[in-house]
Amino acid sequence: MRPPPAHLIYETGGHSEHCLSFGAVDAARTILIVPPLFDEMNRTRRMMVEAMRVLGEQGVRTLLPDLPGSNESLADMSDQTLLDWRNAVVDCASQLSATHIASIRGGCLIDDAAKLPLWRLAPAKGTSLLKTMLRTRVVADKEAGISTTVEQLLTAAQSAPLDLAGILFGQEMLAALDMALPSTETGIHEVMLADINGTPLWLRAEPSDNPAMSTAIAADLDCWSASCGG
Amino acid sequence: MSEKIENTIRDLLSDVLGLSKTQVASMDNDTELFGALPELDSMAVAGLLTEMEDRLDIVIDDDDVDGELFATFGNLVAFAKAKVTE
Numbered sequence: 230m231r232p233p234p235a236h237l238i239y240e241t242g243g244h245s246e247h248c249l250s251f252g253a254v255d256a257a258r259t260i261l262i263v264p265p266l267f268d269e270m271n272r273t274r275r276m277m278v279e280a281m282r283v284l285g286e287q288g289v290r291t292l293l294p295d296l297p298g299s300n301e302s303l304a305d306m307s308d309q310t311l312l313d314w315r316n317a318v319v320d321c322a323s324q325l326s327a328t329h330i331a332s333i334r335g336g337c338l339i340d341d342a343a344k345l346p347l348w349r350l351a352p353a354k355g356t357s358l359l360k361t362m363l364r365t366r367v368v369a370d371k372e373a374g375i376s377t378t379v380e381q382l383l384t385a386a387q388s389a390p391l392d393l394a395g396i397l398f399g400q401e402m403l404a405a406l407d408m409a410l411p412s413t414e415t416g417i418h419e420v421m422l423a424d425i426n427g428t429p430l431w432l433r434a435e436p437s438d439n440p441a442m443s444t445a446i447a448a449d450l451d452c453w454s455a456s457c458g459g
Numbered sequence: 460m461s462e463k464i465e466n467t468i469r470d471l472l473s474d475v476l477g478l479s480k481t482q483v484a485s486m487d488n489d490t491e492l493f494g495a496l497p498e499l500d501s502m503a504v505a506g507l508l509t510e511m512e513d514r515l516d517i518v519i520d521d522d523d524v525d526g527e528l529f530a531t532f533g534n535l536v537a538f539a540k541a542k543v544t545e
Contacts (some may be wrong), residue, residue, distance in 0.1 A: 357509050364505035364521065372501060379521065432475045432510060434503040 232285050234278075239294060241320040242313055247301045248321060251281045252290030258454045259290040261327035261343075263318055266335030266358060268394040269431035270299065273333065276430055279443035280450070287451055294321040307390035307397040311355075311405040315339040329454045334358075334431055341412035346457045348418045348450060351429065355409030362393040418453050425449055464543060465536050467514050475506050488533025493526070504529060517542040 235250040252259075262277055264270045281291040296314050298306030322330065322343040330347050332340035337352035363379045370377045382391060383403070390397040398406075422429060425445035430437055469483040476498035492499055499507075507529075508519050519542065528538055 354513075357513055360512075361505050361509040364508060365502055367521070368501045368505055428477070429474045432506050433477050434475075434498065434500060434506065435477075437477065 231282055234281075237292070237325060239317075239321040239324045241317040242297050242304060244297060244302065244304045246295050246297060246304075246317065246321075248292050248294040248325060249278070249281070250290065250292050250325070251285030252288065254290070256288055256290035258329060259292060259325070259327045260284065260329045260331050260348075260450060260454055261292045261294070261318070261322050261325070261345075263330060263332035263336030263340045264293065264296075265333050265353075265431050266296075266314075266338070267362065267396050269334055269353075269358070272433055272436045273431050275436070275438040276443050276446075277333070279438065279440055280446040283444055283447035284450060287447070289451055289454065292321065292325050292327060294318070305397075307399045307402075309399070310401045311339055311409055315342045319343045329457070331450055337411040338406075338409040341414065346416070346418075346454070348420065348453050349411070350420045350425075350427075350446070351422060351431075352411040352419070354411075355406040359403065359406045362396075366393050418457065420446075420449055461540060464515065464539050468511075468532070468536050468539055471507060471510055471514065475510055476503060486532040488531065488536070490532040491530065492532060492535065493529035499529065511539060515539060515543055517545075 232251060237248040237250050238245045239248050262281070264277060265273050277293060281293060284291050294317065295302050296317055297304035298309040318330070318339055319342050321327070322345060327343070327345060330340050330343055330345045332347065333350045334353040335355070335358050337349045338355055340347060340349070363382060366382060367377055367379060385391065386398065386400055386403055390399050391403065425442060427442040427445065428439055430439060469486065472478055473480055473483045476496065478498060508524065511517070512519055527534055529535060
């Protein structure tokens with residue numbers, strides 16, 4: 230039987246947040262995975278969890294936190310800012326003893342404050358994530374017979390939270406996301422899809438998984454984390 | 460250059476819509492996309508546009524996007540080429 234997950238808790242921003250974990254608590258290495266953000270998080274969860282299972286079987290512990298306002302969180306999504314999420318990564322890393330950080334897509338926008346060795350997969354610019362969600366909202370409105378433009382949506386967002394892909398965005402989050410770029414310090418191990426024979430599951434209109442890609446991610450993370458920091 | 464753009468579009472369709480490499484390799488100018496591919500719904504169009512911008516380093520004005528753009532593979536490639544040379 231494959232190892233079951235552990236359900237842990239970390240504290241951030243006055244809330245207790247859920248964190249999925251695989252692997253032994255006394256493992257020499259603990260990799261905190263900073264997931265893709267917003268709708269991309271849902272499309273990649275199975276891929277990430279499968280990689281975590283493989284790493285657990287190889288003796289590497291992993292953590293996958295809920296960011297405040299997402300998944301099981303009781304925090305209000307429309308109150309969240311990118312800074313809150315950056316702090317959440319730091320809190321989770323320190324409270325649950327992470328030794329390394331692996332971030333994917335939009336996760337690369339909030340992964341740098343914990344000051345741990347960094348592994349990144351296909352970093353995304355905040356403005357690209359935002360633009361896709363705004364376009365999707367305009368298309369969805371059109372199909373519902375409502376004519377909206379991106380400008381109208383952003384103007385309306387100044388007075389009330391904006392619903393994009395079923396997620397409520399506050400004004401601060403929208404502004405910060407539009408400007409956000411992955412940090413550029415040296416020593417980051419960046420992996421592109423070709424390195425792991427991967428497919429960009431986060432772009433798909435429907436959620437999917439790819440066990441071969443999860444296994445390749447786990448192998449790369451194992452090799453990198455064994456030789457780097459910790 | 461021209462061939463490079465065409466290949467970028469093929470990769471894009473494969474990556475965003477989850478089409479096989481064989482299926483996108485067999486596409487020619489007359490291959491119908493919107494309406495012919497169940498994977499290409501109006502929601503997927505949003506993802507395709509942003510990825511096209513990132514990979515070709517272009518900016519697409521949403522006013523440029525109409526039903527014709529995604530009608531055939533040839534239309535999509537022609538649009539991308541026009542944008543890159545702008």
